[in-house]
Amino acid sequence: xxxxxxxxxxAMVFNYNRFYCDVERLIDDPMEAIGLGIVYRRFGDxxxxxxxxxxxxINNIYFAWHRRLADLCATCSNPLIIDCHSFPKDxx
Numbered sequence: 051x052x053x054x055x056x057x058x059x060x061a062m063v064f065n066y067n068r069f070y071c072d073v074e075r076l077i078d079d080p081m082e083a084i085g086l087g088i089v090y091r092r093f094g095d096x097x098x099x100x101x102x103x104x105x106x107x108i109n110n111i112y113f114a115w116h117r118r119l120a121d122l123c124a125t126c127s128n129p130l131i132i133d134c135h136s137f138p139k140d141x142x
Contacts, residue, residue, distance in 0.1 A: 060122055064115060069093065071108045073115045074133065088112050 054061070064073055068090075075081060075088045085092030089100065089108050100108075123129040 058126070062115075062119060062122065066111065071111050071115075073112055
């Protein structure tokens with residue numbers, strides 16, 4: 051949907067659901083206080099308890115993504131990041 055053949059246009063597609071690891075959150079994001087930080091710990095009435103090693107794994111995914119994004123932006127003279135989300139084909 052967002053692929054391009056234009057020279058200099060690069061797509062980065064995150065391979066995980068944001069409920070597993072939300073790469074759009076910031077370190078110490080205010081949403082962390084309600085369980086919706088990098089690692090989601092609350093979904094409505096559901097609470098997700100994770101072992102420390104799983105949280106570390108998710109944080110490693112988060113930091114690797116941001117290193118890759120920063121490296122890609124460093125190769126561009128005027129980087130522009132467009133955040134696109136996928137949606138189901140049938141919105142009904």
